[in-house]
Amino acid sequence: MRLLLAVFFLSAVMGAMPAPAATLHADIQQRTTQVESKVIAWRHDIHQHPELGNRETRTAALVAEQLRSLKFDEVRTGVAHTGVVGVLKGGLPGPVVALRADMDALPVTEPAGLPFASTVRTEYAGQQVGVMHACGHDAHTAILMGVAEVLAGMRAKLHGTVVFLFQPAEEGPPLGEEGGAAMMVKEGVLENPRVQAVFGLHVMPRVSGTLAYRQGGTMAGARMFRIKVKGQQTHGAMPWAGKDPVITAAQIITALQFIPSRQVDLTKGPALISVGAVHGGIRSNIIPDDVVLEGTIRSLDPAQMVDMAQRLERTATSIAAASGLTAEVQVYGGAPVTFNDPALVDRMLPSLRRPEVGATAVKEAVPGLVAEDFAVYQEKVPGFFFFLGVNPPGLSEADAAANHSPLFKVDDAALKVGVAALATVAVDYLGAK
Helix, strand or coil: CHHHHHHHHHHHHHHHCCCCHHHHHHHHHHHHHHHHHHHHHHHHHHHHCCCCCCCCHHHHHHHHHHHHHCCCCEEEEEECCCEEEEEEECCEEEEEEEEEEECCCECCCCCCCCCCCCCCEEEECCEEEECECCCCHHHHHHHHHHHHHHHHCCHHHCEEEEEEEEECCCCCCCCCCCCHHHHHHHCCCCCCCCCCEEEEEEEECCCCCEEEECCEEEEEEEEEEEEEEECECEECCCHHHCECHHHHHHHHHHHHCHHHHHHCCHHHCCEEEEEEEEECCCCCCEECCEEEEEEEEEECCHHHHHHHHHHHHHHHHHHHHHCCCEEEEEEEEEECCEEECHHHHHHHHHHHCCCCCCCCEEEECCCEEEECCHHHHHCCCCEEEEEEECCCCCCCCCCCCCCCCCCCCCCHHHHHHHHHHHHHHHHHHHCCC
């Protein structure tokens, strides 16, 4: 009898003890394999039905349905317009960690070829455009849906709480609207429960299944700008009878390139100013009243961002004034520098290197001038944003199309590495030793 009581007592105690870390990581690996086909199907579905920022209604509904089916403790919809927040409470006490995925697509027309290629068209900035997941946000959303299923299946063994952030409008909200990470934070997604660390990933045209990371400044801060050069319309044969905003806009475009190349200390980090859109005129023989330039300012140094914005305004207005025209300059929106907390990176690197994650390599990334509004969360809590290579087999890094290209491709086989990586950093942060 005493032996039976002792066995019963020991069994009860063992049942209440936290699961060993090795068991949790093996569980993640097994559950990731089980959910892989679903993740691929979700990505294909989302890819075929892309939606622009603040308009991700179908995608949000798909996400919310998945979280509710997993019996999440809380599922909030309509956050920052179309965002979804899910709260999963573990069976053991512990901290709170957040995982984030972005859901929006881009105004890019996808070429035919994939069986799940997008044929969606919509209006953007007053123009009819194609819509495509040319940046891989379809992969991010599908991966995080997979993580939700993996962790929900082992919630009894989890310490603490996982907050799932499915964010709209990472590429920026429509003109005149709020959106993205800034609006998510404004609406309290890092509070109640109070998040202590946030993780996210981005797919990149690199060797499939590789993971890359960097401490400190990892992706650039970015601001958008709009310059309206105002002149006076006249006949193209009589430019002296008006004020030509076209040639003045051309002078401004050229002069802007001298700001990062000649006026900014690039030893502090790379920086650039790019003009991406020029609008003006309706006929070949009419010099128009005005020309509008739109572009972006990028830097890995926050102070440099402020300095370049001031120089841009001074350059544009001075060149316009020299020709008797005016220039109205707006610098707006964008995102701060994506800054990976060094201590958090050091702590979580062993998690990315676990064999159960299945990465083909884990290496340090070089900093880039692409921007990410994940940085907004990092301004509030320590964060770690890393990269997942998704090049299809046989496609070298040199030949792969960049994010935002209509030719950008994702290898479905890499998605399981993303699922395992995010699930593992969450579990390890929450308390697996």
